[in-house]
Amino acid sequence: xxxxxxxxxxxxxxxxxxxxxxxxGWGTDEKAIIAVLGHRNxxxxxxxxxxxxxxxxxxxxxxxxxxxxxxxxxAVYRWILDPADRxxxxxxxxxxxxxxxxxxxxxxxxxxxxxxxxxxxxxYHARYKRSLxxxxxxxxxxxxxxxxxxxxxxxxxxxxxxxxxxxxxxxxELHEAIKDKKFNHEDVIKILTTRxxxxxxxxxxxYREAQGSSIAKNLPTDAKEEYVATLRVAIRCxxxxxxxxxxxxxxxxxxxxxxxxAITRVIVTRAEKDLKDIKEVYQKRNSMPLExxxxxxxxxxxxxxxxxxLGNEL
Amino acid sequence: xxxxxxxxxxxxxxxxxxxxxxxxGWGTDEKAIIAVLGHRNxxxxxxxxxxxxxxxxxxxxxxxxxxxxxxxxxAVYRWILDPADRxxxxxxxxxxxxxxxxxxxxxxxxxxxxxxxxxxxxxYHARYKRSLxxxxxxxxxxxxxxxxxxxxxxxxxxxxxxxxxxxxxxxxELHEAIKDKKFNHEDVIKILTTRxxxxxxxxxxxYREAQGSSIAKNLPTDAKEEYVATLRVAIRCxxxxxxxxxxxxxxxxxxxxxxxxAITRVIVTRAEKDLKDIKEVYQKRNSMPLExxxxxxxxxxxxxxxxxxLGNEL
Numbered sequence: 001x002x003x004x005x006x007x008x009x010x011x012x013x014x015x016x017x018x019x020x021x022x023x024x025g026w027g028t029d030e031k032a033i034i035a036v037l038g039h040r041n042x043x044x045x046x047x048x049x050x051x052x053x054x055x056x057x058x059x060x061x062x063x064x065x066x067x068x069x070x071x072x073x074x075a076v077y078r079w080i081l082d083p084a085d086r087x088x089x090x091x092x093x094x095x096x097x098x099x100x101x102x103x104x105x106x107x108x109x110x111x112x113x114x115x116x117x118x119x120x121x122x123x124y125h126a127r128y129k130r131s132l133x134x135x136x137x138x139x140x141x142x143x144x145x146x147x148x149x150x151x152x153x154x155x156x157x158x159x160x161x162x163x164x165x166x167x168x169x170x171x172x173e174l175h176e177a178i179k180d181k182k183f184n185h186e187d188v189i190k191i192l193t194t195r196x197x198x199x200x201x202x203x204x205x206x207y208r209e210a211q212g213s214s215i216a217k218n219l220p221t222d223a224k225e226e227y228v229a230t231l232r233v234a235i236r237c238x239x240x241x242x243x244x245x246x247x248x249x250x251x252x253x254x255x256x257x258x259x260x261x262a263i264t265r266v267i268v269t270r271a272e273k274d275l276k277d278i279k280e281v282y283q284k285r286n287s288m289p290l291e292x293x294x295x296x297x298x299x300x301x302x303x304x305x306x307x308x309x310l311g312n313e314l
Numbered sequence: 315x316x317x318x319x320x321x322x323x324x325x326x327x328x329x330x331x332x333x334x335x336x337x338x339g340w341g342t343d344e345k346a347i348i349a350v351l352g353h354r355n356x357x358x359x360x361x362x363x364x365x366x367x368x369x370x371x372x373x374x375x376x377x378x379x380x381x382x383x384x385x386x387x388x389a390v391y392r393w394i395l396d397p398a399d400r401x402x403x404x405x406x407x408x409x410x411x412x413x414x415x416x417x418x419x420x421x422x423x424x425x426x427x428x429x430x431x432x433x434x435x436x437x438y439h440a441r442y443k444r445s446l447x448x449x450x451x452x453x454x455x456x457x458x459x460x461x462x463x464x465x466x467x468x469x470x471x472x473x474x475x476x477x478x479x480x481x482x483x484x485x486x487e488l489h490e491a492i493k494d495k496k497f498n499h500e501d502v503i504k505i506l507t508t509r510x511x512x513x514x515x516x517x518x519x520x521y522r523e524a525q526g527s528s529i530a531k532n533l534p535t536d537a538k539e540e541y542v543a544t545l546r547v548a549i550r551c552x553x554x555x556x557x558x559x560x561x562x563x564x565x566x567x568x569x570x571x572x573x574x575x576a577i578t579r580v581i582v583t584r585a586e587k588d589l590k591d592i593k594e595v596y597q598k599r600n601s602m603p604l605e606x607x608x609x610x611x612x613x614x615x616x617x618x619x620x621x622x623x624l625g626n627e628l
Contacts (some may be wrong), residue, residue: 125473133507141500146460146500184455194447
């Protein structure tokens with residue numbers, strides 16, 4: 001379930017005017033901007049952008065980029081974008097990093113629904129004049145390329161049907177591959193990139209039952225290879241995306257070395273989806289509400305924005 | 315341009331009634347069925363199916379399957395389906411063949427537009443409760459699997475922009491790979507499965523300019539491997555789909571050994587798209603109108619249906 005709180009009564013036109021006022025004159029009224037944007041859903045934010053452009057012949061995003069700064073600016077920028085367009089931006093930012101690992105790309109391709117992933121690929125075309133898989137192919141190579149391209153191009157079947165026999169045999173196939181350290185076997189890639197999520201979850205359960213421990217834990221942690229790292233993230237995202245997101249937040253919310261990018265990404269992308277559930281997983285795992293951790297590790301307008309998205313009442 | 319001729323005035327309701335009448339009593343009035351269905355576009359055919367179901371509480375497709383037979387039945391069945399659903403059926407039929415080559419699958423993935431291919435994948439889910447790439451992965455292996463999965467999962471950029479420098483360097487890469495007989499090099503697969511069609515056409519032109527002959531002709535014809543055969547079909551479809559379809563028709567329209575399946579497939583899938591252009595290519599290449607060749611090689615209601623789709627006036 002989503003966390004953001006949208007008031008019962010408001011007007012898109014007034015929202016645009018409020019934001020305009022907040023941007024005019026000396027300084028910027030960040031609180032007013034949070035009070036509006038932090039409490040509107042994707043469709044409403046799109047309407048506000050349109051209303052703002054109609055009223056003032058100015059692109060709201062460009063104006064906010066001028067007015068805001070730092071982590072707060074980035075959070076607002078990420079939040080105001082249409083979800084598919086935002087994911088296209090996140091994927092592109094990730095692919096421009098020099099690292100050979102691209103965990104955010106794996107996260108996007110494995111935690112979004114099949115239809116959402118298609119929309120992201122469409123948004124990628126519109127924004128970057130090339131395809132997402134083209135970019136991935138250009139930036140990676142070998143087995144990692146094969147796995148990543150398979151993940152971003154997948155359009156997994158989304159139904160509930162599970163083939164139990166297949167789950168058992170593929171759990172065994174995965175076990176054999178891991179035992180022989182053939183993580184890059186073509187059938188490992190095939191299983192992870194083409195099976196439906198329900199089917200994969202059944203397969204991972206069979207694996208755990210047969211081997212006594214989870215598949216992600218059976219991958220070597222000392223392997224420095226980007227391929228194994230990519231495989232691990234994919235398995236964790238496909239297995240239980242809420243647990244995966246909880247772990248990203250837990251690793252990012254540290255007083256020393258807070259990872260603002262990761263916190264922003266998870267909160268912004270999940271606030272309209274399942275952040276309520278992720279909050280519950282977080283509370284259970286850390287014996288502390290997620291809001292408290294965010295409150296401890298962030299500050300200023302950035303903190304206020306995150307807390308709004310986490311469901312703070314108006 | 316399309317070939318089918320749709321009359322200016324007609325009523326969907328009356329169409330459904332006409333078909334019903336044609337199916338009732340002794341025998342079937344095939345001519346009446348062709349006069350209606352052979353002259354309605356995809357949207358109209360869908361409406362006729364719906365109107366028929368509303369009027370007679372009977373699935374029109376099932377009724378026609380009972381009434382018709384042979385090549386004619388198959389042509390009507392293919393034609394009446396929604397284009398994306400039809401391609402899903404064609405892909406599935408192809409994947410159930412025992413052969414290791416799947417030229418029809420390559421044809422579907424390389425000659426449809428990127429958005430059309432997404433619709434086909436969606437139709438595949440709905441009809442077969444699994445993904446198209448899952449089926450392809452299960453039925454193939456090794457390098458052929460890698461190429462085929464890449465082709466069916468591609469969502470190529472559809473714009474006109476061409477990077478000339480890239481076209482030159484990739485033409486050279488392809489040449490090196492062919493010279494060294496490394497047809498399955500990962501970069502060959504990458505180029506063919508991720509670049510936009512405009513980009514690939516520029517690359518193939520650069521190849522021809524530099525090497526003096528086309529890339530498809532430089533692939534060894536004696537190679538019995540399914541991989542090279544798959545690669546050749548992909549290159550021909552991506553290079554010039556109209557020429558490709560002309561060749562399929564030319565090879566199928568033989569007095570001895572007519573390939574009705576291929577003729578039906580090309581005429582049915584292109585009649586609302588570019589069959590007029592394919593007809594022109596055919597006429598130039600064979601000094602004979604396509605209609606004449608079809609008239610010579612087919613007969614009966616099947617022939618009448620094909621000629622209707624080829625643009626016979628009512």
